[in-house]
Amino acid sequence: MDEPFLTTDRPTVSGSGAPPLTASSPRAPALARVSALPWLLFLVVTVIAAWLAWRQFRPADIGDPLATSLIAFEKQDKLTVFSAQLAPVVSSDDARLFGLVKSKQVAVIPARVDYTIALDQVGRDRMKWDAANKTLSVRLPPLTVSRPNLDEARAQYLREGVWITRDAQDKLTRDNTRLAEQIAVEQAGNPVLMNLARGAAKEAIRQNLAIPLQVAGYGEVKVVVLFDGEPNPG
Template sequence: MEPDLTPPHPVQPTAASRSPARASALPWLLFVAALAIAAFLAWKLWRPADIGDPLATSLVAFEKQNTLTVFSAQLAPVVSSDDARLFGLVKSKQVAVIPARVDYTLDLSGIGRDRMRWNAQAKTLAVRLPALVVGRPNLDEARAQYLREGVWISRDAQDKLTRDNTRLAERLAVEQAANPVLMNLARGAAKDAIRQNLAIPLQVAGFGEVKVVVAFDGEPTPM
């Protein structure tokens, strides 16, 4: 008997043989899809966007502070008072050195958009400040030093001398606080504080390195 030389029929792949190929390709398809979603989310997160209004960002920095203490001056007014009693027959005098602290503040509630200008090309914010407010002197009478003169000083006379000197010391401290040297120091401290209070929030908000120029009413326009 001669051997059968007819070529065998090609074996067609069955559903069972094709399913492993699909199963091995599925994880790669899921990986590619996840990668595309991640890339889209990253683009949404990091894409350039409108970072908002720099003036609004600056005003928000002032919202939580109605006033800002920018400078404090330690003063020591020297004052004296006289007292006369019994038709001028009993005289006394008191000299006092009373330490005092005076605070210089800014009214931030009065700073609005009308006091700000933004130069987008130069990335510069110009701010115009209202006048500084010089606070009422805080007298430290516990550390006051007194020198009294008189043959006899009654308790009433001593109390009156002390009250008079307290009023004089408060008045003199206000005058000393308005000294041009102290006012210039306070204005410089105020400008530094405003620059810092505005530059950092603008940088965090995405405006980058921003220059903040500050001037008080009556000073040359900063921009």
């Protein structure tokens, strides 16, 4: 009777002479650490790269709201907030040859007047930030009214006189121009026009300040604009 084929539990020997590695082998943890090392290095490099990218492209610190507001003004010395088109009606008289030759000229000369705010005068001392209510208060200096810009090319003239010399006509025109400028200045200071200009100035300043603050991360803010001499609301 043939003997049964016997097998043994002895591990086979590899060609190198080293025993195979098993879970109970003392070399298994070391090999596991070696295998995990590339992944750890990759993770570290990834974290460092992400941190550098965040540092490079992270949103800037919100910082000081007053400084943010002043930056909105720093590139503008003045801001034109309103323009008025005027049409002064003036007249001048001229007499020559001992009063024997008289002439008169009536003129309608269109004029434009600009109302501006001197932004270079609006400093930190004219601003106040209420963090609790997210409200920025700004006090503006008085409006500046420009010198009238007369459009004599579109002027209309009506002359009276039997004989108007060239010298007389030139004098009448110069006199009417001077008078038209004076009247335009008076008209520009009319309370109705001044109130319209102040309202336009407040709205322009609100827009110039609210948008940069929103972009800087303050969200919806309230901008209260007043002129010197105006009482605080409430």
